[in-house]
Amino acid sequence: MRRYVHDGPLVIGGGLAGLSAALEAAPRPVLVVSPTPLLQASATAWAQGGVAAAVGADDAPALHAADTRAAGAGLVEADAVDALTGDGPATVAWLAALGAPFDRDAGGGFAVSLEAAHSRARVARVGGDGAGRAVLSALVAAVRGALHVTAWEDGRLGGLITAPDGRVVGAVIRRADGPVQVLASSVVLATGGVGGLFAETTTPTALLGEGLAAAWRAGAEVLDPEFMQFHPTAMDVGLDPMPLATEALRGEGARLIDRHGAFLLGPAPDADLKSRDVVARAVHRARADGRGALLDARTAIGAHFPEAFPAVFAACLRAGIDPRETPIPVAAAAHYHMGGIAAGVDGRTTVPGLFAVGECAATGVHGANRLASNSLLEAAAFGRRAGSAAATEPSPPTGRTAVPGLMAELPGDVLARVRRIMSDRMGVVRDGVGLRSARTEILDLIARHGPAGPLDAARLMIEAALAREESRGGHYRSDFPETLPVARHSRIAGFPGPMVRAAA
Numbered sequence: 001m002r003r004y005v006h007d008g009p010l011v012i013g014g015g016l017a018g019l020s021a022a023l024e025a026a027p028r029p030v031l032v033v034s035p036t037p038l039l040q041a042s043a044t045a046w047a048q049g050g051v052a053a054a055v056g057a058d059d060a061p062a063l064h065a066a067d068t069r070a071a072g073a074g075l076v077e078a079d080a081v082d083a084l085t086g087d088g089p090a091t092v093a094w095l096a097a098l099g100a101p102f103d104r105d106a107g108g109g110f111a112v113s114l115e116a117a118h119s120r121a122r123v124a125r126v127g128g129d130g131a132g133r134a135v136l137s138a139l140v141a142a143v144r145g146a147l148h149v150t151a152w153e154d155g156r157l158g159g160l161i162t163a164p165d166g167r168v169v170g171a172v173i174r175r176a177d178g179p180v181q182v183l184a185s186s187v188v189l190a191t192g193g194v195g196g197l198f199a200e201t202t203t204p205t206a207l208l209g210e211g212l213a214a215a216w217r218a219g220a221e222v223l224d225p226e227f228m229q230f231h232p233t234a235m236d237v238g239l240d241p242m243p244l245a246t247e248a249l250r251g252e253g254a255r256l257i258d259r260h261g262a263f264l265l266g267p268a269p270d271a272d273l274k275s276r277d278v279v280a281r282a283v284h285r286a287r288a289d290g291r292g293a294l295l296d297a298r299t300a301i302g303a304h305f306p307e308a309f310p311a312v313f314a315a316c317l318r319a320g321i322d323p324r325e326t327p328i329p330v331a332a333a334a335h336y337h338m339g340g341i342a343a344g345v346d347g348r349t350t351v352p353g354l355f356a357v358g359e360c361a362a363t364g365v366h367g368a369n370r371l372a373s374n375s376l377l378e379a380a381a382f383g384r385r386a387g388s389a390a391a392t393e394p395s396p397p398t399g400r401t402a403v404p405g406l407m408a409e410l411p412g413d414v415l416a417r418v419r420r421i422m423s424d425r426m427g428v429v430r431d432g433v434g435l436r437s438a439r440t441e442i443l444d445l446i447a448r449h450g451p452a453g454p455l456d457a458a459r460l461m462i463e464a465a466l467a468r469e470e471s472r473g474g475h476y477r478s479d480f481p482e483t484l485p486v487a488r489h490s491r492i493a494g495f496p497g498p499m500v501r502a503a504a
Contacts, residue, residue, distance in 0.1 A: 001172070001403070003181045006031045008148075009355075009390040010171060010182055012157050012211065013190030015042035016132075016376060017358025019139040020383030021188050021347070021390065026148045028391040031184065033155035033173055038140045039133070041206045043192050043359065044379065047132030048246035048311060050102075050125035051095065051380070052118070052373035053088030055110045059120045061085040068374060071117045071275050072367020073473035074487030075224065080364040083345045084374070087381035092124050095380060099138035101126055114251040115372035116273040121251075123373045129246045129309045135376065155180075157191060157210050157453075159404030160218040160354070168218055168354035169396050172406060181403060186353050186393035188386055189215060189341065190379075193359035194228070194457050195241070198334035199416075199423040202234050202244045208415075209457025210407065211360040215341045216456060217404065219494035221350040223362035224339035225457075226464035226490060227474045229370050230428050232256070232279040233295050234333035237319035242333045245295055245312050247276075247372050252308070253300030256283065257327065258291035277369045277474050280332040284428040287331060294327035332428050336375055338366040338474060339464070342491070347386025350494075353393060357386040368473025368487075408450035418445065418458055426461060431479045435466045460498055464490040467500040 009025050011018045014034030022030045039045055054064045064085040069076045092110060096102055102124050103111035114121040126134040143149050158172035158179055170183040191211025195203030216222055233249070233256075234242035250256070250272045256264040256279070264282045265271040272279060283293040297305065305313045305324050316323045340362040347355035358379045365378055410418070421441055425434035439462045446455045470484040471477050488502040 001179050001181055005396060006182055006184045007395050009186045009188055010184035011188045011190060012171060013192060014038045015044040015190060015192060015358060016136055016139060017379035017383040018190030019143050020380045021190060021357060021387030022143055022149050023146060024384040024387030025391040030149045032149060032151045034153050035156045037153045039136060041204045043203045043207060044136045045133045047376055048129040048244055049115055049248050049373040050123040050131035051092055051376045052123050053092045053377055054122055055089050055092055055124060056112050056120060056122055059122050061088060063120060064088060064122060067117060067119050068371045071369050071371040073369050075367035075489060077364025080345050084365045084378055084381055088377055091377060091381040095135055098142050100135040113248045115247045117275045117371055127310060129248060129311045157214055158406040160214050162218055162402045163397050164400060166219060167352040169401055179406060183396040185396055186355060186390040188347060188355040188357060188390050189360050190358045191360045193337040195334045197419060197422045197454055197458055199419040200331060200333040201241045202231050202333050202335045203241060205241055208454040210453030212340055213453035213456035215356060216460060217495045219351050220354060221342040222460055222492040223342035224490050225461045226468055227338035227368050228334055229276055229336040229338055229474045230280040230332040231335035232276060232283045232332050233330045235315060236329040236331040243315035245328055245330060249297055254295055254297035257294050257296050258286050264293060275369055280428050281476060283330060283332045293330050295330050296327040297323050336370055338370050345382055345385055346389040347382060355386045355390050357383050408452040410449060410452045410454055414445060414449060415454060418454055422458055426465060429476050429478050430465055431477060435462055438462050460492060463498045464500050
């Protein structure tokens with residue numbers, strides 16, 4: 001296997017978190033590895049709502065922090081949230097300075113939208129529903145013009161390289177012409193979430209938890225992997241992945257109804273703006289009962305749909321739906337992983353030399369239920385912090401290292417089976433019988449196919465879901481519907497566990 005020595009951070013992932021880290025690591029040389037050309041297969045580019053930050057005159061970081069803590073169902077880490085919300089206004093300003101074309105109000109300030117569980121309109125947006133792609137495009141342009149950044153746009157993570165003392169000192173990267181050992185001063189994992197493990201998802205299907213699996217195998221602690229957020233308004237039009245109908249539609253007054261026209265969450269004007277776990281369960285219940293679930297924007301948005309929400313409007317038309325005249329059929333679908341690799345606000349994990357940022361990381365800012373549009377803020381704000389911290393790590397070693405075997409590649413039919421298992425038994429509503437059968441099937445697949453990243457990630461999530469005998473935030477157990485009085489994290493010790501323990 002070829003060896004490449006890079007005296008600087010190795011950033012694995014080309015979304016908002018990874019590119020923010022790469023830019024802030026300057027002037028240290030940075031190698032960015034992405035499985036596809038930048039802007040492709042990144043969940044950032046699919047984000048519609050925008051960047052949550054206290055940029056309005058009636059807002060403040062403390063108010064943003066309070067809303068974030070309330071949504072997180074007892075598992076939000078206060079210091080991390082204070083850092084996130086405190087960084088919010090400066091992060092939006094930084095993105096705008098890089099060229100992100102945020103919508104502006106008449107006075108030149110940032111135009112902001114109201115989204116579910118926010119007490120203020122605070123989501124900085126682009127073109128109504130185009131924030132993700134526009135923001136990421138600005139960063140891609142900045143990275144391509146940055147002299148300190150080199151990008152490999154054909155590389156996938158195969159495993160992490162460690163020194164005898166356990167420090168992560170590089171990674172095996174699968175490239176088109178074969179695997180390469182890359183030794184680096186530090187490794188920043190920005191590999192995204194696990195949405196591709198589910199048959200019903202709003203994320204790129206390539207997001208399979210491989211960063212989470214590789215970090216666990218390298219000894220990193222995993223935090224709260226059972227907490228998956230299901231977006232309540234994925235468009236149910238037979239596509240994989242499912243197009244997203246942004247939450248901003250409900251912020252503008254669109255309502256969730258069943259096929260008889262009855263409100264799913266009641267007639268109150270703000271009934272559909274409850275936290276995502278509550279709304280997702282209402283949508284799931286209506287569909288399970290045979291009543292169906294639809295998002296009705298005819299009155300709230302109507303004729304303004306094409307210019308107010310162009311991406312959603314275009315997706316509706318492609319599916320043969322005119323949302324100005326017809327309610328949009330919706331379902332709850334896997335959308336965002338709140339758990340992941342345990343990391344601090346600067347991305348440091350429990351393993352020296354290894355950083356994690358963005359959706360693959362669990363910093364404690366989302367708790368059991370992410371507040372809408374905090375994800376893009378976290379990716380940029382903590383990505384910048386991680387890049388600065390990773391740039392201070394020493395040069396890669398020249399001595400002996402432990403090179404892992406490559407994580408196995410799963411055949412398409414096996415991956416399809418995993419996705420069905422996860423949606424059916426690790427979905428919006430779970431129970432012990434389903435979770436135990438899911439664990440048995442995943443362990444059988446591991447025995448047959450070896451240490452594949454998607455199988456490891458699925459196993460970690462299932463084990464933690466079985467151990468959490470309560471319902472909290474995005475984790476709902478029909479056999480344990482109550483929430484325990486004391487909120488405790490799930491922490492999974494390093495490989496070869498998993499040993500799930502509850503801890504404060």
